[in-house]
Amino acid sequence: MKVADKMLVTVSPHLHKKDETIQRAMKDVLIALTPAAVWALVVFGFNVVYILAVSCITAALSEVVMRKIMRRKPTLSDYSAMVTAVLFAFLLPPTTPLWVVAIGAFLAVGIGKELFGGLGKNIFNPAIFARVLLWFSPLAVYTTKFVKPFFWKTSGFFTPIATSINEGAVGRVVYKTLAGNPVDIPTAATPLALLKSGKWLPDMVAGPTPVGATWLNSGGKPSFWSLFLGAKSGCIGEVCILALLIGAAYLLWRRTIDWRIPVGIIGTFFLLTLVTWHHPIYNLFSGGLFLGAFFMATDWVTSPVTRRGKWIFAVGIGATVFIMRFWSLRPEGVAIAIFLWNIGTLVIDRYIAVPKFGEVGAKVFNQLPVLPEPAPEPAKKQA
Amino acid sequence: MSGKATYKTFKGGIHPPYNKELASGKAIRPAPVPSEVFIPLQQHIGAPNEPLVKPGDRVELGEKIGASEAFVSAPVHASVAGMVKDITEVTGFTGAKVKCVVITPDAEQPEFTKQDRDITALSDQEIRDIAREAGLVGMGGAAFPTHVKLTPPKDKPVDTVIINACECEPFLTCDHRVMLERPHDLVQGLKLLMRAVNAKRGIIGIEANKMDAVDAVRGAAKGEAGVEVDILEVKYPEGAEKMLIFALTGRKVPPGKLPSEVGCLVQNVGTAVALYEACAWGKPLYERVLTVTGQGIKDPANLLARVGTPISTLIEACGGFAGQPGKVIMGGPMTGWAQPDTSAPVVKGTSGIVVLTSELVDVGTEEECVRCGKCVDVCPMFLLPNFVVQAVKKEQWDRAEMWGALDCFECGCCSFTCPAYIPHVQYVRKAKAEIAALKRR
Numbered sequence: 001m002k003v004a005d006k007m008l009v010t011v012s013p014h015l016h017k018k019d020e021t022i023q024r025a026m027k028d029v030l031i032a033l034t035p036a037a038v039w040a041l042v043v044f045g046f047n048v049v050y051i052l053a054v055s056c057i058t059a060a061l062s063e064v065v066m067r068k069i070m071r072r073k074p075t076l077s078d079y080s081a082m083v084t085a086v087l088f089a090f091l092l093p094p095t096t097p098l099w100v101v102a103i104g105a106f107l108a109v110g111i112g113k114e115l116f117g118g119l120g121k122n123i124f125n126p127a128i129f130a131r132v133l134l135w136f137s138p139l140a141v142y143t144t145k146f147v148k149p150f151f152w153k154t155s156g157f158f159t160p161i162a163t164s165i166n167e168g169a170v171g172r173v174v175y176k177t178l179a180g181n182p183v184d185i186p187t188a189a190t191p192l193a194l195l196k197s198g199k200w201l202p203d204m205v206a207g208p209t210p211v212g213a214t215w216l217n218s219g220g221k222p223s224f225w226s227l228f229l230g231a232k233s234g235c236i237g238e239v240c241i242l243a244l245l246i247g248a249a250y251l252l253w254r255r256t257i258d259w260r261i262p263v264g265i266i267g268t269f270f271l272l273t274l275v276t277w278h279h280p281i282y283n284l285f286s287g288g289l290f291l292g293a294f295f296m297a298t299d300w301v302t303s304p305v306t307r308r309g310k311w312i313f314a315v316g317i318g319a320t321v322f323i324m325r326f327w328s329l330r331p332e333g334v335a336i337a338i339f340l341w342n343i344g345t346l347v348i349d350r351y352i353a354v355p356k357f358g359e360v361g362a363k364v365f366n367q368l369p370v371l372p373e374p375a376p377e378p379a380k381k382q383a
Numbered sequence: 384m385s386g387k388a389t390y391k392t393f394k395g396g397i398h399p400p401y402n403k404e405l406a407s408g409k410a411i412r413p414a415p416v417p418s419e420v421f422i423p424l425q426q427h428i429g430a431p432n433e434p435l436v437k438p439g440d441r442v443e444l445g446e447k448i449g450a451s452e453a454f455v456s457a458p459v460h461a462s463v464a465g466m467v468k469d470i471t472e473v474t475g476f477t478g479a480k481v482k483c484v485v486i487t488p489d490a491e492q493p494e495f496t497k498q499d500r501d502i503t504a505l506s507d508q509e510i511r512d513i514a515r516e517a518g519l520v521g522m523g524g525a526a527f528p529t530h531v532k533l534t535p536p537k538d539k540p541v542d543t544v545i546i547n548a549c550e551c552e553p554f555l556t557c558d559h560r561v562m563l564e565r566p567h568d569l570v571q572g573l574k575l576l577m578r579a580v581n582a583k584r585g586i587i588g589i590e591a592n593k594m595d596a597v598d599a600v601r602g603a604a605k606g607e608a609g610v611e612v613d614i615l616e617v618k619y620p621e622g623a624e625k626m627l628i629f630a631l632t633g634r635k636v637p638p639g640k641l642p643s644e645v646g647c648l649v650q651n652v653g654t655a656v657a658l659y660e661a662c663a664w665g666k667p668l669y670e671r672v673l674t675v676t677g678q679g680i681k682d683p684a685n686l687l688a689r690v691g692t693p694i695s696t697l698i699e700a701c702g703g704f705a706g707q708p709g710k711v712i713m714g715g716p717m718t719g720w721a722q723p724d725t726s727a728p729v730v731k732g733t734s735g736i737v738v739l740t741s742e743l744v745d746v747g748t749e750e751e752c753v754r755c756g757k758c759v760d761v762c763p764m765f766l767l768p769n770f771v772v773q774a775v776k777k778e779q780w781d782r783a784e785m786w787g788a789l790d791c792f793e794c795g796c797c798s799f800t801c802p803a804y805i806p807h808v809q810y811v812r813k814a815k816a817e818i819a820a821l822k823r824r
Contacts, residue, residue, distance in 0.1 A: 007711055008744055009478075009723050011809045013795030014716040014737075015399050015553060016745040022753055022802045078750075120751035120803075258756070305756035305769060349770075356790050357625060357764040358635035371781045371821050 022119070025300075026079035028256045032247030033086050033295065039230050039240040044094040045152035045159065048236055052089045054098045055105045059085035062110035072118060080119045081109050087127035087295060090237020091288070091335060095145045103139065104130045124342045125299045132339045146190050146233040190234045191227060191286040192331040227285035238288040248294035257298035260307060264314020265293040265321070272322040289321065292334035302342040309348040317341045390591050391630040392616035395763035397796045399553045399619055399717065403592065406676040406683040407556040411564055413687045414700050416492055420463055420691035421473050421483040421728040422448065427520040427528050429455035434484060440467045444493055445667050447518075448484050457518045457528040462669040462689035463488035476713040476720050476727040483728065486691070498665040502575060505662060507533075510579040517661035518668045518731070522653030523547060523622070524714055526732035529654055533579045535643040541580040542646045545631055546573050546587040546655055548596070549615055549622035552715025555735040557672045558652040560685045562589070562596035565656055566603035570610060572655030575662055577609065580648055585610045588631050592617045619717060620794040624649045626763050638764075638790045653734075668731055675701045679708045679738030688729050694736055695725040709741030717795045747804035758797030758807060764790050768797035768807040775810040780817050788814035 040048045063081040067074055075081075088108045092101065112129035116122040122129075152159065226232055230240025238244075251257045269289060273280040284290075297303060297317055304313050317337045324333020353363040425431040430453030436442060442461040450458040465488040475481035505513070511530045519529035535541050546569070550558040562569060573585045587604070589597050591614050604610040615621050615630055625636045627649060634645035642649055650658075653671060660666040669690050676683035681702030688697055694711065698704065712719040713727060716737050758768040766787030774782035788811050797807040 007721070007723060008709060008746065009721040010710075010746060011806055011812075012712075012714075012716075012718045012720070012793070013799050013808070014710055014712050014719065014721060014739065014744070015799060016747065016804065017397070017800050018400070018745075020757075020800060020802050021747065021804075022750060025755070025802055118751060120753045300753050300755040303754075303756075305754055305759045305767065307760075310756075354759075354765055354767070356638045356766060356787055357629075358637040358640075360637065366785055368781045369784045371784065371818065372824055374821060 022080070023078050025256050026083050028251060028254050029083045029295070030079060030086065032251045032256075033083075033090070033237070035243035035246045036090065036237045036240055036291070037086070039243045040090075040094075040236045043149045043230055043239060044147065044236060045157050047094055047159075048089075050098060051092060051094070051096060051101050051236065052086065054101045055089040056082055056085040058102045058105035059088070059109040062106045063114060066110045066114035067118070070114065075119060078119065080113075084108050084113065084126045087125075087237070088130050090291060090295075091127060091131045091235050093146050093234075094236055095147055100134065100139050104134050107133050120301055122301055123346065124339060125296055125302045128296055128335050128339050128342070131335050135335070146193075146235075149231045149233055149239070190331065191232055191282075192325070224281060224285065227282065232286070234286075235288060235291075238291040241285055241290050244290045244294060248290075251294070251298075257294065258303075258307075258310055260310040261298045261303060261314045262293040264311055265289070265297055265318040268315045268318025269321050272319065276322075276326070278326065283325070287325070287332050288334040292321075292338055293317075296335070297338050297341070302345055304345050304348045304352075306349065306352065306354045308354055309345075309352050312348055312352065313341055313345060316344060390614045390616040391588075392618055392621065393626040393629050393763055395761050395765070395796070396618040396620060396626070397761050397799050398617070399799060401553045401592065401617075402676075402678075403554065403556055403559070405554065405556075405678070405680075406674050406685055407559055407593075409556075409560070409684045411557075411560050411672050411685045411687055414689070414692060414697055416463055416488050416689065417692050417696040418487070419468065419693075420465075420486050420488060420689060421693065422459055422462060422486065422691035423473075423475060423481040423483050423728065423730055424449040424459060425456075425481065426459060426690070426730040426732065427457045427526045429453065429457070429528055429531075431482075432456060432459060434470050434482075436467050436470075436484060438467050438469050441465075442467060442486060444495060445669055447516075447667070455528055455531050457515065457520050457530070458667075459484075459518055459690070460667040460669045461486060462691050464493055465489050474727060476722065476730065476733070478720070478723070483691070495664075495666055497663075500663055500665060502571065502659070502662045505575070505578070507579045507581060510575055510658075510662060513661050514579075514658055517657070517666070519654060519657055519661060520668070520731050521651055522657065522671060522732060522734070523651035524718065524732050524734055526730070529650070529658065532648060532650070533576070535580060535648065539643040540646060541582050541643055541648045542584060543632060543648070544573060544576045544580065544582045544585045545627060545647055545649045546576075546585070546652060547622050547624070547627055547649050548587050548589045548593075548600070548652045549627060550593070550652075551590060551617075551619045551621040551623075552717055552719075552734070553619070554676050554737045555674045555715050556676070557674045557685050557734055559593050559596055560674075561652050561656055561672055562593070563599050566596075566599040568656045568659045569600060569652060570603045570607055571663070572657070572659035573610060574607065575658050576648065576650055576655060582648065583609050586631050587612045588615050588621075588627055589613070590615050590617045590621055620763060620796065623763065623792055623794055625792070638787075671729075671731060671733070673697075673729065673733055674735035674737075676735065677712075677738035677740075678743055679704055679706060679711075679740040681705045688733075690731055691728045693726055693728050694722065697729070697736060698725060698738070704738060705740070707741050708738050709744035710739045712737040712739070717799070718793065749805055750803035752803055752805060755802060757800045757802065761796040761800050763794065763796065764792070766791055768811070769805070771814060772805055772807055772810045775814045775817075778817075780814065780821060783814040784818055789818060791815075 059081045108126040108130035112126035113122045228241045273283045320337035353366045430451045432449035432451045444464045446461045465486045468487045469485040472480040473483045515530040520526040577585045601612045628647045711722040770786040771788045791811045
């Protein structure tokens, strides 16, 4: 009988799960980030598009150039650079100058990911890595101004924000070519900054304000609804909890992220705020906790792989966020908490044991088994 | 899938596309006798057999043609009546050369003459001897000599015999058909197994996607003392020995230990039926039921094929290839062996031939591990496959062992679910070989 022309011979298994590729997972994350991006556009105006575009283009260029220099095969098609770029843009205040965005996107993809060895080898979540570097850099002065939500109602939707262009000639030229004449916008503190400075405390007595009454009104105190729906000042991607939850639900349904990490982080933080007599809901809905818990801490590469490790990692982040928020000078701490626990991931995976099926006894730490040394090389040569 | 009912199972595992409907409705029919049969002298794990015939000899159907004095071995028998043409090396299904007895069958093949023996009178030692003489090996794929399994260590008495009727491998339906068509023989085979190891309890574990088989076997087991039929969740690898024991009895076999450690003995459906045939009819294991299936086969079927039949004969018997074959797999698609051509002969452990069309063959390129942890989630042994791979890449064998390379039974769940298409099983095999070599010194 005629032997078939070309038959594949590979090792078992010969089946693969449908739709289970890195590319597909990254696409899923991008899809999940869309609601938050759309909301950012609504609340901060067209400015967001410039920031996203600059971040994505720089990230793509950095990846291509860095991989060329380091002689690795191109991986732009796996969308991981795009995910990093969007997440990084989400961590920025809407007033960030575009050249700072560009530097940050390069730090994220070019340094935070590619210099560590590319996707899978990076120790830190690239977006967080870049954001933390920016925080502690002299550039930080440009990144701390937050604007009022819906500022564009008075200045126009397509008008870029002025605070960003007063810094240097390059920024001005870039912004003018991209976006035309900017306008000055009054800045506004984030809810957490307000809380930190003691100027404002949540209206715990009055309860939630009905939708439509004040939540679109940027003046005055943010109500719980405005905190939840995203009528507050803050970083681009973190403001609308609802949009983030929609995206997170999609990722959980697709099983791209593990539920243990967000549940562990948010649960720990909730409990700690509760027992220390801070207002838990207000603290949960302010700042980047949901963005961090669902989209940053769940990063495959920089979180532990075991269930046990994931719980330790998540509880650790939750506790660190609590410490950062209430006992540090900065109002925000999610990014730094995740940054620190990214380092912890290495230790958790290496040392925290997972008993094998059927193994008895409480095994807490992994220990290397003792194997005999391989035959010494010179002996082989003589023979 | 199964609705509200929850069945016994284990933690981890995957749900591959099953594709069982291709052949599950096809009754078992005998496969044609090929123009030449190639009977490998060693078809089991253990000591190799010596040939008992020489070229030019005449052999009868069921005649013993290879045997060994060693305990861990099983003799082989002629699957046809004919002339021994040659004793030569042929490429087997694993790609390695195997020594084969080549027989040219007679034009007219005789029917096997069944003896009528009283199986109720057999002692445990007699059952073991019959199993050995008939050349019985595990027919689920691993091909471990049955009489060895039936001789558990004295200090580890077996109280439960489990029939692995899960058939959790996708595509394969031969065990399903055997249960439907020969439930009585299966139950009698189980009773023989129980007697051989003096066990009080016998469980037949069937996956929930074969409810008709459950009914058939339950009917046959009615009134048999100690015989139970249990339904298991449809999941791969439900039929893995340790997983099956856990699902059915709640006992966990410790790493590196055998089922007898927890008082269990696991045998495949085919083995139980073959034991019944050997004891009741005096029939040696020279033919077996297997499934020829896949989208790349014109007419999928369950065949009663003689050991030594080349794959090509069976494929022809099923109408040949449908379109361009992408992969021809001997065994199930999760643990089977891809074939470079269709010349390898069927052995006692061959449970099926699966032909995937080139469209269905999903070979992604191996990427860097992204540490998604999906392999860790699905591993039924709770190992860390991604770290084994890392350790093997760096040749750190102690680490490979720490992450569980030696405890892996190569089910392939990790590779199935890996978004980076890493062939974990291949790395694990390398680790096992290297660690064994280091420890042997």
